[in-house]
Amino acid sequence: GAGVSQTPSNKVTEKGKYVELRCDPISGHTALYWYRQSLGQGPEFLIYFQGTGAADDSGLPNDRFFAVRPEGSVSTLKIQRTERGDSAVYLCASSLDRGPYNEQFFGPGTRLTVL
Amino acid sequence: AQSVTQLDSQVPVFEEAPVELRCNYSSSVSVYLFWYVQYPNQGLQLLLKYLSGSTLVESINGFEAEFNKSQTSFHLRKPSVHISDTAEYFCAVSAFGNEKLTFGTGTRLTIIP
Numbered sequence: 001g002a003g004v005s006q007t008p009s010n011k012v013t014e015k016g017k018y019v020e021l022r023c024d025p026i027s028g029h030t031a032l033y034w035y036r037q038s039l040g041q042g043p044e045f046l047i048y049f050q051g052t053g054a055a056d057d058s059g060l061p062n063d064r065f066f067a068v069r070p071e072g073s074v075s076t077l078k079i080q081r082t083e084r085g086d087s088a089v090y091l092c093a094s095s096l097d098r099g100p101y102n103e104q105f106f107g108p109g110t111r112l113t114v115l
Numbered sequence: 116a117q118s119v120t121q122l123d124s125q126v127p128v129f130e131e132a133p134v135e136l137r138c139n140y141s142s143s144v145s146v147y148l149f150w151y152v153q154y155p156n157q158g159l160q161l162l163l164k165y166l167s168g169s170t171l172v173e174s175i176n177g178f179e180a181e182f183n184k185s186q187t188s189f190h191l192r193k194p195s196v197h198i199s200d201t202a203e204y205f206c207a208v209s210a211f212g213n214e215k216l217t218f219g220t221g222t223r224l225t226i227i228p
């Protein structure tokens with residue numbers, strides 16, 4: 001079966017622009033996570049969805065970042081007024097259900113470059 | 116809050132030699148522990164995890180890790196490495212009742228033929 005997919009694989013934008021990053025989780029997975037990985041760092045948690053609702057958005061760095069999952073499947077991470085410091089690989093993961101007994105499967109990531 | 120420390124950013128090892136990748140964590144509550152691996156040009160994959168029970172856990176490709184609560188460590192070991200083990204390895208924790216993973220900065224394992 002298909003794994004987690006993310007589009008686009010690469011996104012180059014200019015400072016101040018708006019971007020949307022898309023995540024298609026594994027079919028049937030109710031939990032979805034967004035992480036951000038900066039150069040030389042490990043992934044950093046951004047937000048977690050259980051179904052359609054954001055159960056934990058404590059990792060979003062500021063109000064320029066927003067994510068949705070309107071039908072409990074595909075999720076979109078939205079970044080307004082991008083800054084150079086937003087440049088990173090944005091990773092999406094999904095799991096069958098919540099909890100550590102359910103493995104988080106990661107997508108290949110979207111590399112965002114803000115010029 | 117939780118934190119994870121991987122002191123070794125790069126570890127070069129000769130093929131068929133043993134290796135240990137170190138991971139220490141800090142947390143005020145009980146945690147679950149994970150090792151993820153990222154092979155060249157691939158996404159993150161779960162290698163092994165400690166949730167409960169035996170403190171020694173193993174992966175299907177010969178890695179093992181031991182949870183040491185007193186030393187707050189979860190070091191990853193393999194008795195004999197292979198070229199195919201070349202990858203970046205990330206240690207991660209999640210707190211009981213919390214879904215998010217907190218990752219270390221990763222250790223790049225390079226196998227020397």
